[in-house]
Amino acid sequence: MKDRDPISAQSRRDTFNRRALQVSDAQTLSISYVERVHExxxxxxxxxxxxxxxxxxxxxxxPAFARSGMDGYAVRSIDTAACDPGKPIWLEVVDHIPCGYVSSIPIEQGKASRIMTGAQVPEGADAVVMLEATELRTENGRSYVGLKKPIEKGKNITPLGFxxxxxxxxxxxxxxxxxxxxxxxxxxxxxxxxxxRQPVVGIFSTGTELLDITEPLEPGKIRNSNTYMLASQIREAGGIPMIMEAIPDDVQLAREKVEEALQLYDIVVTTGGVSVGDYDIMGELVTSGELDMLFNKVTMRPGSVTTAAVKEGKLLFALSGNPGACFVGFLLFVRPAIRKMLGMEQLYLTEWTAELGADYSKVNNFTRYVRGSLDIQNGKLVATPASLDESSVMITIKDSDCLIVTPPELRGAVKGQNVQVLVLPGAWT
Amino acid sequence: MKDRDPISAQSRRDTFNRRALQVSDAQTLSISYVERVHExxxxxxxxxxxxxxxxxxxxxxxPAFARSGMDGYAVRSIDTAACDPGKPIWLEVVDHIPCGYVSSIPIEQGKASRIMTGAQVPEGADAVVMLEATELRTENGRSYVGLKKPIEKGKNITPLGFxxxxxxxxxxxxxxxxxxxxxxxxxxxxxxxxxxRQPVVGIFSTGTELLDITEPLEPGKIRNSNTYMLASQIREAGGIPMIMEAIPDDVQLAREKVEEALQLYDIVVTTGGVSVGDYDIMGELVTSGELDMLFNKVTMRPGSVTTAAVKEGKLLFALSGNPGACFVGFLLFVRPAIRKMLGMEQLYLTEWTAELGADYSKVNNFTRYVRGSLDIQNGKLVATPASLDESSVMITIKDSDCLIVTPPELRGAVKGQNVQVLVLPGAWT
Missing domain, CATH: 3.90.105.10 (Molybdopterin biosynthesis moea protein, domain 2)
Structure with missing residues (x-):
């Protein structure tokens, strides 16, 4: 048994004195501290x-020049006006113009030049007749092309600056x-x-219950999966993840580690330690006064304990240790910050209206971001909630391509009803 | 003027004797030559x-153990049956259980243990009461937790194997x-x-009109943009692009270069040289008998000249030099081949039914893949064709997130009508 004061004044204060922000307010607040990184x-x-x-x-x-859109003959359209299938007009072929070659022979009355798709149309020509519509005759060492139909001016030519x-x-x-x-x-x-420049994002995990992914399982412990999930999410968002050693179970040491990381990296993300429990290092750290806390409670599920703080212009996001809550917290808060640093204009997940694909009866006091899958059925967007969507559930993250937004007033939502969905990165690609 | 036979027997034969395959037949044929690469x-x-x-x-x-879903107290639910807000029941606190710690003290009648979210529930306990619903009292050096409401069995515990x-x-x-x-x-x-393993894809361009992207513009010439576009598309598809020197304007040399690349890489892609023109090296190469030609015409626009051949199990795709046709040809034929080598199950672009967002009146003899943009409007998927969608047009590729499939029978399609769309990689992310 650990010899620690089980219920500190600190955790009690956290438990009951948190002021919850709406998700959009918390997003606006944290994003306001982000500047674009350097070029x-x-x-x-x-x-x-x-x-x-x-x-x-x-x-x-x-195009930087008038370009032939066909393999054929560059002609003066006026010369073809009298063409007739029964009585072809014959033009003398004065040049062969492959791509990349500029003809020095202008097209005068009664003349034509063989030209390839993509080649520069010679001076004087104002149309290209496709090869298949021509015939060729040689007479006294000269070539003549026969045309059977008049061609309109500009035909098969892409004009300069089109x-x-x-x-x-x-x-x-x-x-x-x-x-x-x-x-x-x-x-x-x-x-x-x-x-x-791509922002570099330091990732810390907290919690003595965490085993490294290379360690064998031990009773009561779990492997540190959030760190690797976050690294993957950071890469998708366009950042460069830096996985750090776990944050120690000591506020003073944790403060030093986090401050060092905030100096080295553009953003720091932690997972775990923000609950109401006794060992919630991150909760204690952000309220200690060394960082400016932006929020430590958001009216959302999962992840109501999502926390953000700032120090000297650098953001710290302390996400829940629950895999589902960590995943959602990243998408709602950290991803937009990374994207703003990258100079992207669309910071937040794409939001759409969709039809609910199955009843959803869970009642929540906060807005719940329910993991779900998206489908197009007969041109309509359908979003179906995952069967297991508790904060602590890890297994359905991989099968989700949207978050179904279920505000507290959405009670007993039924199949076919309209809901708002946030599209997850990589859905359908 | 280049001293070459302008209309060879070869190109005449190509022009008129190509047998066109349907897109799906051409896809099935080429994909049948692909094997998964190594692990x-x-x-x-x-x-x-x-x-x-x-x-x-x-x-x-x-979870590998019964896990507490709350910060609170692990109790025997039966002990709480007689609880009442006016008359709390007091249980003696016998242990404090942080995450990662296994308690050696079983919960017996009248006892409880302080427990953290994520910690292993101790033997004997069958429910966890959340911290906020409890009070604490110390008497003679012993701690007691007061409960005001009965708790049901299993509450706030995630069972082993949930x-x-x-x-x-x-x-x-x-x-x-x-x-x-x-x-x-x-x-x-x-x-x-x-x-x-990620397939390595060699990329060749053909055409003397091509300038390197570092060269200044010259009259009649264009810069080699398809190679870089293809490299980007290959990366998106999951392959590793290898940009090769341009293919020389000589069939024998071209054959050597291509065969060398087919030995070195998993797939070879070329752009240009497959039209009906006189300098269409790739068209000539695939019909020369040294490779097994799979097809050299597909009933599609853009890219009807899209060509595929195979040599000793390795695929060569010869795509059109028109940027729009090259882009579409890659997505329809090369991307599925790369994805099959990667072991992916969904080889082809996602296909949906959408509502046409604007009239589309162009009449085609082949199925046309029209670049367009996708949007969800009131839960309905809307696809709007790009204003410029000629094969040769490069500028609208970047603004597209779908290809609208317009078969020849779809004439005078009007806004609001249903169409099939292929979703481009990266749409909406």
Whole structure:
């Protein structure tokens, strides 16, 4: 039996004197302490998932030249006006223009040039006739192309600047870089991109009950799974996780460890130690006066004990040790902070209205974020709650792709009723 | 002017003799040549996004012990039956049980133990009374806890094996690893996981018109953007991209380069050179007999010239050089091949029914995959086509999160009508 005062004045005060914030107020408050991290320049090929730190302006029109959209013949449309299937018009072929090649021979009356898809249309030509609609004849060493149908001006030519004009804003600061953005950047020769630096997030666990994942199971103990789950969530959010040694069961030592981490890293996240219990180091630490506590209770389930504090502009999030509550607390509070540091514009999970896929009868005093799965049925979005959604339950986290928001007034919600859902990262990909 | 035969017999044959496959037939055919790549064991913390190569069975029940769900007192429920707010029942506190600690003192009649959330419930106790519902009194050096209300048996206790029994299948082979899976694996001490090796994908571009992204623009030329876009798409699909030097404009040299790459890498992807033009190296290569051509025409837009071939079990995908067609060709054919090698079960893009968000009047002879954006409006899925969706258009790739499937029979589709959509990777995350 541990020789400790089982019910300290501190924990009693925590138990009964916490002032609960609404989730949105707690989000607004903590996010207000986040600043974008610094910019850095990285090679384009390393930029997947990163966020642009400056607007990108088109340095030239795109396409940068009138481009053939077909393999065929570049012609003057006016020369084809009198074409007829029975009486083809023959134009002399004066050049062959592959891609990347600029013809020096302008197209004059009665002339045409063979041209490839993507090649620059020669001067004088204003249409391209597709290869399949032509025939070829050679006479006295000269080639002639026969056309059977008139072609309209501009046909099969993509004009200069069709997609973008020089000076157009092509990508805005705050854009997340994916294949489409990389395509644009490469097109304009932007091989080095200015992005926001990825925030480094220190992770601590608390609790003497925790075994390392490499240790054999012991009676009464559990393995430290939240740390690894958080590391995975941090990577998804765009941060770099740093797994630290567990926080010791001693407030003074814990304070030193946390403060050291706050100096080294951009954000610090802890899991466990924020309940009303006797050994709730994190609860004690944030109310000790060394950090500015932002909140230590939120009107939500799971994770009502979710806590945040700030020291010298750096945020500490102390999440519940319950796996379900830790998971949700991360998504609602830590992920938005990481995304703001990354310069992202959409900080919070996407929120949609969905149809409830099964009755949900649990009554809550706080808004509950119920793990669930999303599906599209006949064009309608359907959200079905997980069978086990207690805070302490770990097993259904993996099967969830949304959180169904069930405010306390939503009592006896029935199948088919509309509910709000928060879409989890990676749903359907 | 290049001194080449402008219209070779080869290209004529390609132009007119291609046999077009339906998209689903072409997918089935190419995917039939894919085998899962080898397994490897990696540390749990590096396993995000990887795919389990074997089933995972629970090595012990979870929770592994009866766990307190509250900070409070472990009691025998029968002892509380006579409780009354006016007349509390007092039980002697015989132990304090923090998390990770196993009490050696069983709870006998008239006794209780202080217990923390997550701690193992002591022998004899069958309920936990929450701290807030109790009071404490000390008498002759002994502590007594006062209870005012009866508590039911099992209350605030999570029984052993509540989530999982020993031997339960917890994760199936083929599962993609994310935060929830990492949580489960860590919980069971599985710190090294058996996953499928990531396929290495070689990327070639073809075409003398291509400038490197670091080069200044030249008349008639374009920068090589598809290679970088493909590298990004390969990473998203779970593969490892290897960007190769451009394929030379010479079939014999191209054959050597491609065959070398097919020996080194798991898949080879090329972009460009598959049109009906004169310099269509890839078109010529796959019909030369050195590789087994699977198809060189698919009834789709963009990308009807999408080509696949196989040599000694390795797949070559020759995609169109048009950015839009290259993008779609990758998603429909290459991504499923990479995902199959990774051991994933869902190979193809998620397909949903959505409501068309705007009229779409373009008439096509083949099924067209129209880039569009998805939205949920009042619980209904709405897909709106991009304003520019020509194959050659690059700029709208970045703004798309779905492909709207418009078969040739879908003529004059109007806003509000149901359409099928393929959800792009990363939509809404």
């Amino acid at each position: 850095e320049s990285i090679p384009l090929q390393d930029s997947d998932g990163r966020v642009l730190a400056s607007d990108v302006i088109a340095p030239h029109p795109f 997609e973008l004009q020089e000076g157009d804003l092509i990508l805005r600061r705050g854009t997340v870089i994916g294949p489409g953005e990389i395509s644009v950047l490469a097109t304009f020769g932007i091989h080095t991109v200015k992005v926001y | 490897e064991s990696i540390p749990l913390q590096d396993s995000d996004g990887r795919v389990l190569a074997s089933d995972v069975i629970a090595p012990h029940p979870f 989530e999982l029994q020993e031997g339960d299948l917890i994760l199936r082979r083929g599962t993609v690893i994310g935060p929830g899976e990492i949580s489960v694996l860590a919980t069971f001490g599985i710190h090294t996981v058996k996953v499928y």
